[in-house]
Amino acid sequence: MATLKLHPFQDSARASSLSVATSDYGFGSTGNFLSLRHDYTRLRKWESCRVVVSAQGPITSVENEKHAVDSSKTINRTLEEPKGSRKDLSILPKPLSATDLHSPNDGSKVRVAYQGSPGSYCEIAAMKAYPKCETVPCDDFEAAFKAVELWLVEKAVLPIENSVGGSNHRNYDLLLRHRLHIAGEVQLQVNHCLLGLQGVRKEELKNVLSHPHAFDQCEMTLSAFGVMRINSEDTATAAQIVASSGKRDTGAIASARAAEIYGLNILAENVQDNDNNITRFLILAREPVIPGTDKLYKTSIVFTLEEGPGVLFKALAVFALREINLTKIESRPQKQRPLRVVDDSNEGRAKYFDYLFYIDFEASMMEPRAQSAMAHLQEFARFLRVLGCYPVDKV
Numbered sequence: 022m023a024t025l026k027l028h029p030f031q032d033s034a035r036a037s038s039l040s041v042a043t044s045d046y047g048f049g050s051t052g053n054f055l056s057l058r059h060d061y062t063r064l065r066k067w068e069s070c071r072v073v074v075s076a077q078g079p080i081t082s083v084e085n086e087k088h089a090v091d092s093s094k095t096i097n098r099t100l101e102e103p104k105g106s107r108k109d110l111s112i113l114p115k116p117l118s119a120t121d122l123h124s125p126n127d128g129s130k131v132r133v134a135y136q137g138s139p140g141s142y143c144e145i146a147a148m149k150a151y152p153k154c155e156t157v158p159c160d161d162f163e164a165a166f167k168a169v170e171l172w173l174v175e176k177a178v179l180p181i182e183n184s185v186g187g188s189n190h191r192n193y194d195l196l197l198r199h200r201l202h203i204a205g206e207v208q209l210q211v212n213h214c215l216l217g218l219q220g221v222r223k224e225e226l227k228n229v230l231s232h233p234h235a236f237d238q239c240e241m242t243l244s245a246f247g248v249m250r251i252n253s254e255d256t257a258t259a260a261q262i263v264a265s266s267g268k269r270d271t272g273a274i275a276s277a278r279a280a281e282i283y284g285l286n287i288l289a290e291n292v293q294d295n296d297n298n299i300t301r302f303l304i305l306a307r308e309p310v311i312p313g314t315d316k317l318y319k320t321s322i323v324f325t326l327e328e329g330p331g332v333l334f335k336a337l338a339v340f341a342l343r344e345i346n347l348t349k350i351e352s353r354p355q356k357q358r359p360l361r362v363v364d365d366s367n368e369g370r371a372k373y374f375d376y377l378f379y380i381d382f383e384a385s386m387m388e389p390r391a392q393s394a395m396a397h398l399q400e401f402a403r404f405l406r407v408l409g410c411y412p413v414d415k416v
């Protein structure tokens with residue numbers, strides 16, 4: 022494990038990457054001296070954080086969250102001409118123009134953190150959202166979230182549900198624990214491949230490594246195949262382990278991209294049970310997207326309700342009354358208050374589990390019907406948070 026101590030100006034590579042962070046917020050992405058200095062101003066109270074990286078480079082943990090952003094101060098220009106000397110003006114930084122204030126749509130210069138190794142579906146989802154982005158592997162989702170919070174990257178990507186396997190429950194909990202905004206979604210067609218070492222036939226395989234979600238999505242194929250399943254952190258790490266182990270009887274279920282990266286052979290393609298195997302990912306950012314009404318938008322919210330007859334019915338009615346289509350509803354335990362005592366009589370206490378409700382609905386927060394639905398829900402929700410409003414993605 023190597024420890025990287027970061028501070029703006031001390032680490033110019035990271036500092037220049039930090040300059041990208043501001044491009045979303047109107048500060049241009051020229052990558053030149055001026056934008057670097059500008060970012061330093063924004064991050065001037067940032068009190069050096071410690072980023073622990075493994076030998077291969079993924080972010081494994083981020084320590085010391087103490088940081089603050091101060092964009093109120095002006096840039097300290099040290100470019101003044103010293104008395105009596107003539108300066109070569111061509112070295113001066115180019116002033117920002119209106120075109121610099123828009124970040125390119127292809128995501129060039131955007132750094133996206135994801136959990137897993139190169140070739141994982143999370144990385145592929147990041148590249149679908151920002152084709153020219155720099156992807157940053159992290160050991161776990163917690164590290165990916167923290168990397169965004171500490172301005173080390175601009176975005177994080179996380180899988181939230183699959184059309185066959187259902188919800189990634191733990192990731193719903195992470196959305197609430199952190200204060201990042203959902204800035205986008207990615208719908209990815211997941212075509213799993215069975216991979217093995219070069220020259221190996223699939224009949225030779227006794228063990229197959231993969232992520233448990235990939236196993237769920239290939240349940241029938243694997244049962245028919247009769248191999249031993251071994252869980253790994255993500256599908257690409259499974260491929261990496263097989264490649265480095267040199268074991269002819271061990272294969273992996275992973276993407277075609279992972280096969281290419283780790284030099285494995287594709288023994289079978291599309292081994293998922295259902296051709297419509299789509300995973301939905303969320304893109305997380307520090308700032309919310311300013312929604313429009315120009316295209317189809319989705320809004321994600323989380324709320325809790327008081328106990329009582331029909332309260333969930335009432336909550337859902339705020340959408341039905343306004344013809345707002347719901348695309349997802351999920352309930353999760355309220356970890357802070359998992360139980361509520363309903364009946365405290367002599368016969369004992371009736372305890373009910375307490376829930377958080379996550380809902381995605383098809384409307385932009387710019388639309389009056391969405392705003393009035395939220396105002397209506399707020400009347401009887403004990404807690405309500407809009408997690409993000411973002412354009413709908415298509416496969």
Ligand SMILES: O=C(O)C(=O)C[C@]1(C(=O)O)C=C[C@@H](O)C=C1
Nearest residue numbers: 141142143180232234255256300
């Ligand atoms: O293991 C990977 O490659 C991942 O990106 C994770 C993940 C998931 O957790 O759902 C993402 C997409 C597929 O559904 C399978 C696995």
